[in-house]
Structures are given as structure tokens and as C-alpha cells.
Amino acid sequence: MSEQGTDAARRWTLRGAHTEYVVTVPAHGRWLELVAWGPHGVGNGPSPVAYDGPVPFLTAGDAAPIEYATDADRPFTGADLVVETMTGHRRVAFGFTEAAHDPAAGTLAVTFADPVTGLRAVLRYAVPAGADVVRRWVELTNTGNEPLRLARVGTGGFCVPTPHGALLSHQWGQWAQEFQLEHVDLKHGAFTIGSSQGVPGHLHVPWLAVRDGAEPDGPAWGVAVAWTGSWEITAERDTGGLTRIRAGRRLPDGPLELPARGTLTLPEVAGAYSTDGLDGLARVWHRYQRLLAGDRLVPRPVLYNSWEATYFAVDAKSQLELARIAADLGVETFVVDDGWFVGRNDDTAGLGDWTPDPAGFPDGFEAFIAEVRGLGLRFGLWVEPECVNPRSRLYAEHPDWVYQVDGRPLTPIRNQYLLDLGRPEVADFVHSTLDGLLRRYDIAYLKWDFNRPRTEPGRAGADGPLDLDGAHVTALHRIYDQLRRDHPDVLIESCAGGGARTDLAMAGRADIFWPSDNTAPMDRLAIQHGFLHANAPHLLSSWVTDAPGIFDPRPRSLAFRFVLAMAGVLGIGADIRHWTPQQRAEAAGWISRYKEIREVVTHGEVHLIGGPDQARCAVQYTSPDGRRVVVLAWHTGRSDGPGLLPSRPVRLPLRGLAPDARYRQGDQSYSGSHLSAVGLPVQWTPTHDADLIVLDRE
Template identity: 40%
Template sequence: MTIFIAPQLIRAQTENASIRFDKQTQVFRIDAADVSYVFGINEKKAIQTLYWGKRLNAADTFAAPVYEPGVAAFDASNNTTRQEFVAWGAGLYVEPDLKITFPDGNRDLVLQYVSHTIAGNHLTVRLKDISREVYVELQYEMDPATGVLRRSAEVQNKTSSPLTIEQVSSGTWTLPRAQDYRLRYLTGRWAGEWNLREQLIQPGKTILESRRGSTGAQNNPWFAIDRNGSNDQDSGDVWFGGLGWSGSWKISIEQDQVQQVRVTGGPNSFDFDYRLAPGESLQTPYFYAGYTHDGIGSASRLLHRFELGSVLPGAPHPKLRPVLYNSWEATGFNVNEAAQEALAEKAASIGVERFVVDDGWFGKRADDHAGLGDWYVNPVKFPNGLKPLIDKVHSLNMDFGLWVEPEMVNPDSDLYRKHPDWVLNFTGRPRTEGRNQLVLNLARPDVREYVFNFLDKLLNENDIAFLKWDYNRNWSEPGWPAVAPEDEKKVYITYEQNLYSILEQLRKKHPAVEIESCSGGGSRVDLGIMHYTDEVWPSDNTDAFDRLKIQDGFTYAYTPAVMMAWVTDSPSQLNHRTLSLDYRFLSSMQGSLGIGANLNDWKPEDFATAKKMVAQYKQIREIVQRGSLYRLISPQNGSEHSVTESVSADQNAAVTFAFLHSSGMLYPFPRIYLRGLKPDSMYRIEALDGKLASDTPAVASGAFWMQNGVDVNLQGDFQAAAFSLKVVAN
């Protein structure tokens, strides 16, 4: 890489974001926040990556890119040149961004630069095949506040015949050549989501993917790459990103023949093809990625800030999450007007702001064997409809929410008996049930219309502020017999497009309604679904101790502002572990607080504790949901301790949560060294729950709290504490 000074391109470094193109060298440069991203057009008209990292000086300019040398005849330069988007052709062996089969059997595709446009902070680069009228538009937009770059691609068929896309990505990210990269990613299963994994990147390919028809908990579409041995939280180069797609997806991390690392992501190519008729186009999902020089902790904080500022509904100022009560654990399917009203009174008494009725209110729903798809209010359970209950909830100064599972149907339902062809299926083959239900084929226009219409009717007829949108199984038999066989595999794309369009249409027509994405826990959490939903459900595992690791892993990719965290009963349903109510609250207060316990079993002292804790949470809610998260002590790898700190955007306040698994051999709880404070400001410390060491000063500087630290008195098993800091006015 050659860098030289080009005076005609010198621009003030004070500009926060810019896109520039040097006509002489054919180089694009995108700058925002503390990041520079540079690529250019080489002599073969391929789009070649040049630099991605810490922001460069405005005077630094790159020489014209040239194809990089290959490795003998076995790996020509097409494989070793760092390309932004490369098609399968011309002897390509690395992961392609695009693979097409034409009607004449040809599968060779070679893309070259044609033109580009720059509009504000949006760049579009147009490519075309060397002989056929196939175009690809590469789209780039960098967030001025964080330097997170959004990429996607649109494939256009301008030939006179249909073609088949067999593989397509949103683009490829290429890291500087090195041998010491480490990959972090997230894995899991039901009740065990968000496990943080790491491994060295070595020659070959690592595939993160879901073939389940939805995001899936087995892998999440997020990655982070740093240098092996670098400091975990505070320093070191980190490249990180996430795919905004809620269907089957794939991210390939490949170290090539010359030790370059390529990260390619998009819809999963397994069982995939997409027939593109003349004049049609296919837009890929957004693939987001960023860079930081300040460690994995900074990478998380940048993603959180980006999600709050650019992804979530209401961005750049999404609403704070209200304190929620959900009646599922109290009543299960046995919901009725009187019992729900009694629970609502109890929930209101502790300061709950949103009351949610879960499964069981509709159709002939007595258990999970019947009723899904029949979205009318059960006349036996609610003889006067939902209005009396909603009015009661409103009289208690709470808004009302409802559970729905729009994409599913029970075979034992009026809907399925009337429309058995509406589910995903292969003609003449068995239909595999999961949780006694099948998946409606949302790709069908009639199914899409039905789902939107029943939700719209439900919201029109009832004063509902919130929908808990559940999705309790993955796909099987992903057939679409209603269309031509060559179009059946479009189901993987069209289903998700229709899902997003329903959510978007509902939000436009009912702008006050908020939505939670839930999928039997955290099986559909990604930057695609988060653009349409206000919060997500990380896991059905609400055990407060397990949640420390679950929530820790979750926040590497996603902001605590959307992370629903419930206080449920003890002993926990999953582990039968007994934990104090204070501990359970403090674990949940690290995210968006909800309560799911059976209030009918609570004692007066439980209500008193809960009322106190809910009031405390409301005082710190904005710091937790919108502040900067610092992981001070990790709960991973069998740690006996966990400590998190959230610092307000103006750095004038902070809240810290500390957890002890079990004491041993008279060792005290580790000293807590805070981060993110203003060194010269004076902060007053206050214990919210638990005790501070007796020699803790009431007021000290930010430097004191960060350098000297804080001691908390935690002894025994499953103990927790929390304290806050606020700047003292001069």
C-alpha cells in the first residue's frame, strides 16, 4: 500500500463524515467518527479493498490499486486480490459474493466497474458483467456518530431471459494481512442462548449460519475479530459486525492463501436459488460492520450506540422500556377476565407500567395443541371481549399488552381445516410438527393478507399498546407448491420480505403500538428484526444466575435497551435454584425490567421489596438503557463474580451491579475499578442494595473511583449488590 499527499484532496479533519472519490487514482474514501474505509477501481475494473481501520489524516491519499499477485498458477490474482464484491468466475476459488446460472448453462460471471454516485453519506457503485446485461449496485452508508458502515447489494437482470441466483451476499469485509487473528461469535440453544465463543482464525473457512428459516439460537449473525492476546475490554484493534437478516443466513470467515481474512455474509446458500426474471432485481440484506482501536468493550458500546441511534424504531431517540408484568407464569393458558384483573391490581401496587396477557386468550385455546391461527377473543374466558380488562388495566395507570404468534397454526384449528395449503409443505410428504404447530407460509400473498388483517382488526378494536410477537419453532418442509417449481425456493426471501412489510405496515397504521420479537427465547434477534421491533426476548431461561452469562453474551452484539429481563419465581422452573428476590431483581435490572412471577403466591414482604426495587430501577432506567456499558468482571468461564457498570451519556451518573456466586476460603469480593467517569469531577456514591465497605468515602473524584476502586461487602452464596454515582454540583 502506497500513501502519498495529493494537495487537491486535502480537507479539514474537523468534518465528521465524508465520502470522496479521487478521479486520478480511482480511489473511494469514506470517513466517519474514528474510522476510515478505502477502496478503489483497479486496472481490471474490479473493486479492490485498500484500507479499513482507524481514521487517517485528511491529507493521506492512496495510490491507484493494482491487482495483487497470485500464488503460482493454482491461485491466480483473482483469488488473492482483496475485492469488495466478487462473482464466481474467472477461476475464483475463495467464497464468492454472487453465483449465477444462466439459461444456456453458463455459470461464469465477471463483474467490472461501470459508474458510481455519491449523495450525502450514501455511495452507490455500479458493476456489470463483461458481456451480459447483469448489473450489481453496491451500496455504502457510514454512520457519522460511530463509523459503523452499512453495506448491501442489488442484483439486476437486464438480459432478455430469466437467470438463477444460486448464492448472493451483501458484500465481503477484508482485514489487513496477519496471522494472529481471533474470532469471537455467539452460539446457543433453547434456554442456553448467547454463549460467547472464541477461536484462532487459521487457514480455511469458518461458517456461522442458520438453516432454520429464521435467525436461530445455534449461531447469531454477529462476529468480532481482534488480535490474539490483545486486552479484552479496553484496547486493541477490533473489527466487528452483524447481518440484518431474520431468515436463514450465512457468514463465512475465511483465511485465504496469502493469510488475508475475508468475512462474507448474506442469505444462506443452502437449499437456495432465486429465479430473477428479465427486468427484476434482488436486494440483499444490510450487512453492518465497524472498527475500533479500543478493545471489545468499545466495539459493544459502538454497536449499542448505533442500534439506539440508527436501527431501532424511534431512532435516534427510541422510547425507554416501561416496567412490564406478564401473567404467563401465574395463569398459563387458564386466563380469564377476573383472574387477570386481580393480577393487574397486584402488579400496579408495585409500580408496573405495562400489563401483558400471554397465551390462552383466543380461539379454543386450552393448551398448546389447538387454537393457533384462530385469532378471535375466547367468548368463555372473556364474555364481554377484552375491553373490560383493558379498562381495568388503564384505571390502574398501566397500558395493556397481548401475546400473539401470527406465523403459526395448530392443525387443530378452524384456520388449518379451511386452508391446509397455507403452511410450508412438500406435496405428498409428512408435515413435521413442532410444539404441535406448523409454520404458515408468509410468502403467500393470501397468508400475508390474513396475518396483517387479523392483527390490524385486533388493534383497531382494542386499546392495545404492546404486542409480544412470538415464534415458537423453526421451519421444516420449506415447500411452496402454489408456485412454479423453479420459484419455490424464493420462499426463503419472500417470507422475510413479507414479515418485514407486515411489521412496517402495522407500525405506520398504529404508530403508538410497540412490539417485542420473541422466538422461544432468543432465536430471532438480529439487526433486521430490530428495525421493526422495540424490544427482544433473549431467553426463556429466566433463572437470575444463568441470566448473568446469557445477558453478558447478548450485550456483545445488542444493546441492553432492548434486552427484556424478567424477575420470575424461586425456585426457578428450569434449574430449581433458590435465589433471593433482591438478587433476582438486580440481575434483571441490568436490562429492560420485567416481572413474570406468580404474584398470587407473594407475601407482603415480597411486594414491599418489589415496590422498592421497581422504584430504584425507574431512577436508573435511562442510565441502564441508554448509557455506556462496561464489563468490569466477566461471569464467563466459571467465574465466581460478575460486575457491570453503566455510565450515562453525559458521564454525570453511573450505576454498578455486582454478583457473587459463592465465597471461598475467606477471600473478599474483588475490588471494583470503575470506568468511563470524568476524572476531575466529584461523584457521590450511594448503595442501592447491599453494603459498601465501611471506609468508602461519600464523595470522591472520578479518578479516585477508577484508580482506587470500590469495595462491596458480599459473602455467602448467590449474593448481589448495586450502587450509584452522581456528579456533585459545584
């Protein structure tokens, strides 16, 4: 239905489970702006973000809480959309034309048009039932007769009231050190994170949280980008106390061309709100990602991955030796990593030639998989289908399939090039390769890796500018969607040299994320702490290995490593052939305990307690019915002092419990009030540095 005309009719409210998002088109009709964003009822009163006062040396739009701004609306403080005509003219100016609002479905579409260029923009919103996340995207259509150049194509702006300064939280990193949570006190000016790598990247996560500086434990607003390519988030606080977050695509290769009568749909960005700070905001994102998973949200199997045990030396004999031990431990899925295909003795050759190596599997790959399956294990396989080694049959036959600039040398990274997935024949090859493997072999798990960013901004023989980033991401998503449709029982793990490909678009397609190649205990604790602020536990793949620390080398027990890996999807990556009988028995015990709690880890409400840099560090999972509470706790300090001198237990304050209820752990019974106000006691010693505690409501 359409709503237009009176000012009252040009105001719409999108309601989530606990929140509302209220927008309006002002009387002048030039833009859509935010009225209020927060808990139910927040829009019933004066807008906390509206401003109609003086704007010296600026325009009214530079100070207004605009939802989607062209450079005519915000010429000085940053636009979301910048459009050029073929003669170089800018300043597209929109006018409101119509809107369609369906409160029951939680959707809104508001249309604007520019009479000069013929550009039309439909601003689309959706709030999924049961969520407190506002999904936003924009559809641009060139109704004119001349092409247009899009110099900036952000998806939208989110406005947050920050009268006492903006406290920004983001996650930075590098390979082996992803998801490092950090906070920035933004008094004035702008803060920008992003990626130009054609992939979300290791350096920053496409996620940002904003709180008012005077209330760090109070309301929190979050923004995330659902785009598996180059992206950008910018937060800018003005002198009037408003912080506006621009989010969407970044264009590292220059402007896009929108031909006459052409249409472009910009990526989704999402906004989240919680009254309970960063911890509550994490739960909002968790609930949303569980909705994205749909009926695929089931506890993931315990897996073993052979990479750290055998590296490239993959053959049936060594893999079956590992598989037999893994099965005895209680592992459920056995994944053969890199090195299983022809020519792959190291990382310099073979990539692209996805045929099992007959030298490594002399009885045939089918027979090998059958033996693994005969142990009661599902079978999984590592692939990196978007990349190719120069020393491969595929590259010899199709050197034009990789990204390249005519006449310029190629840039090898990890001895490989990147396939141009935007070429239909390349996308068909990648899809048919993976589809063929899944149809021919009994594969239940696919680890899809991606070990290099895009460096060359070109395509062999191309005539004119291309949207390489957009074409690659679109093809990638399409292949994922096709594989999920045709092979619904196959779990897909998204990996990109660790955590370089984690975004909301992939959270709706991949079943699991590999957050880092770093599996050392203290390093991994910091990585997972950040990860769980933006991602749900069912997406967190974590392995128990024997890896020493890179950034924090303090040793930790096997128990610590298992409890840490239980925070998400439990896996093992160590060379278990060298574990002692005592270590194997301990591992089997932990795996058995994980199977008892993984339903709660998968579906439970998560509370993050403390952190890796604090004296207490734990994660609490409470089952949806409130009957079971699982607490994973880790000792973060020196391990050579606790228990040797007088001390009291560390207390972990639990959250969301019924104060009058009783919760039992073995012979010990606690009230909910005690666990919340005083905390659950844990006692660390030199040999006891982690704990799994299960509390059942009596």
C-alpha cells in the same frame, strides 16, 4: 455525481464518527477492493490489506481484499456471488462502469456490469451520521434476455488484517441457552456459522467479531447480518495474514431465479470497528441500534407478563388478581400471554383463531381491558400470528396456507404449522388480524412470538422454484413497518421461542427483544452477557421469576434477580400471588429504584466488566453527560463462603470517567482515578449477592 476515469478518482472514503472505510477500483476495473478500515486517517499510508505478490495455484483475486467477488474473481477461495446461465455456465465477470459518492450524506454506489450475461450489480454503502457502522447492500439487475440462476447470493466481504492469526468471537446456543459467547483461534482455514431455518435461529447469532491474535484487547472488527431469515457468515484466513468475512443470505431451498429485466436487492450486512476490543465494539453496535430506534428510543415501561403464573389457564378473574398486585408493585404494563383466545386450552389447538375466549372473559374482552387500564396499567397481548394449529378454524378453512410440498406429509413442531407469509392473502390475513386487534382493543404492547422454524420447502400448487425465504421475510418486515406507522404508540416485542429472531433488521423494527425463555438467574446472567455484546440495553427484555436454573442451578436472591433484570427492560414473570408481603415490599423497592436509573440504562454508554465465568461481573452505564454512573454487579461464585473468613472486597474497574472528578455514592466519595485504577468495591456475603450502585459526579 459520477466519479470515474483516473485511479485517484476511483478511490472513495466513507467517514463515520471516529472511523473511516476506504475503497478503490484498481486499474484493471474488475472489482472494488478495500484500502483500509479503522480510525480516522488510517487510509493515509500503505494499505494493510493490499497484496500484489505471487499467487501460486491461485488467481490474483483469490488473495485480493475484494469487497464483492464473483466466482470469476475468486474461483478458489470463496465467492460472494455465484451465477449460472440456463445452460449451466458460470463465471460471471464484472467490469466497473460508474460510481456516485456523496461524502456529506455518507453514501457510495459503485456499479459493475457483465457484458456476457447482462447482469448489473450496484454495490451500495452508507455510514449513518454519528455511527461507526458501514451498511452494505447490493442491487442485482438482469439486463439480459434470458433468466439467470443465483446459486450463492452473499452481500459482501469484509477484509481484516490478522498477521498473527485471527481471534474470532461468536455466540452459539440452543433453546433456553442462547447468546453463549465463545472465542475461536483461527490460524488457517475457514469458520462458518449460519441458519437454514428461515429465521436467525437459536444455534448462532448473525454476528461475528474479529481481532488479531496478538492484540486481544486491541482493535476489533465486527460483522452482522440484517436479515430475519436464513443467513451465513464465513471467516477465512489466508496464508498471507488476511481474514475475509463473507456475509449474507443462505439459500436452503436452492438457487434463486432472476428473470430477464428482473431486479433483486440483497439484504444489508453491516461492519463495525472499535479500537477498544469487544467491549468497545459492543458500544459501537449499541450506538447504531439507538440510531435505528430513532424517536422510539425512550425508556420502556416496567411490565408484568402472566405466562409463568397461569400458563394456558387464562381468564379475567386470575388475570385481574395478578394485575392488581402488579399495579401495587409499581408495574406499568400488564401483558396477557398465550391462552386468551378461543380453543387455546393447551398448545394443540386454537392457534390462528384470534378471537378472545368468551368463556374466559364473560363480560367481554373490552370490559376486562378497561379494568386493567383502570388500575393505571397499560395493556399488552401475546400473539403468534405466523403459525396455526391443525386443530383450528383457520386451518380447516385454509389448509393450503401453510408451507407444504405436494404429496408429502407435513412436519408439526410444537403441534403447529407455519403459514406461508409470502402468499399475499396470508400476509393480508396476518396484517389485518393484528391491525384489527390494535384498532378494536386498547392495546399498548404486543408480544409477537414465533415458535417453530420452516421445514417444508414448498407451496401448495406452486409451479417452479420460489424464493420462500425472501418472500416471508419481506412480508414480515412490511407488516412490522405498517403496524409501526399506523400504531406508533404500540411497543412491539420480538420473540421466537426466546432469542431465535434477533438481527439488525429486526432491531430497526421491534422495540424490544425477548432473548430467552430461560429466566433462571445464573443461566440468564450468561445469556445477557452475550446479548449485550451485540445488542443495546433498550432491546433487552428481562423478567424476574422464581425459575430454578437449568444449566447452573445455584440459587440466588430476589435482589440478584431484580438487579439482573434491570440490565435492560425490567419485567416480572413470577406468580406474584404467592410472594410474601416482604417479597412484594422488596420488589416494589427495586421497581422504584429502576425507574430512577432506566434513563441512564436506555441512553448510557455501556462497559461490560468481567463476565459470568469470572470473579467479577458487572455492567456500567454512564449517562451521556457523564454526570451519573450506574453499576449493576453480581456475585458469580459459591454463595456459602463469602463473609465468613477474612477477605477483601471485589474491585470493579470502571471506565470512561474523568480522573480528576469526584463521584459520590451516599456518604462515600471516590476520585475518577481511584474508580478506574483501583476499582469500585463490592462485598459479597451469603445474603448479599448483587448490588445496584449509583454514582453522581460532584
